[in-house]
């Protein structure tokens with residue numbers, strides 16, 4: 001294994017932690033654009049790409065988000081340089097003629113049932129949320145994903161009159177490790193994997 005491969009593993013997995021404390025260091029908008037331009041290449045069903053992102057960065061936007069964050073997530077969210085809302089568009093199939101042009105029938109794989117559309121939007125936006133975390137780490141950012149918020153409230157505030165729903169929030173910035181607790185264990189291969 002090359003030194004750079006080892007470094008990449010450290011950056012993306014072994015050394016990467018979930019952060020709650022942040023250095024007072026802004027994330028330039030160009031980095032947010034680079035982040036999207038990396039994560040967008042991760043695969044989704046029929047390339048449907050249902051994730052929709054809002055980067056909450058300004059104090060005004062943070063104030064709009066604040067009422068919907070649970071108490072235990074408030075300080076870390078208000079102090080993070082950026083909080084991303086990772087959402088999904090249940091009407092994602094409308095864009096398939098653009099995103100999957102080699103099969104113009106693809107819309108019909110999803111649009112026949114709201115449940116099917118929503119399940120696929122949630123599944124694929126969750127995967128895209130994983131790409132978001134990996135891409136952030138590749139760019140030297142740290143992440144703090146959160147599901148502790150009022151989803152209905154966030155959706156009314158940020159996605160009114162649409163079929164877009166929030167999936168999870170992710171604080172991003174340059175982490176301050178002073179209060180990190182000891183890393184929690186993960187399952188070993190033999191505990192949860194099978195090779196058949």
Ligand SMILES: Cc1cc2nc3c(=O)[nH]c(=O)nc-3n(C[C@H](O)[C@H](O)[C@H](O)COP(=O)(O)O)c2cc1C
Nearest residue numbers: 016017018019073144145146147148149168183184
């Ligand atoms: C989808 C998702 C939701 C989470 N929600 C919260 C949350 O609401 N509040 C919180 O403090 N941590 C939350 N976490 C953080 C996890 O507890 C943390 O990522 C996990 O314990 C692994 O920590 P590590 O990355 O430091 O190893 C969430 C993580 C994910 C991926």
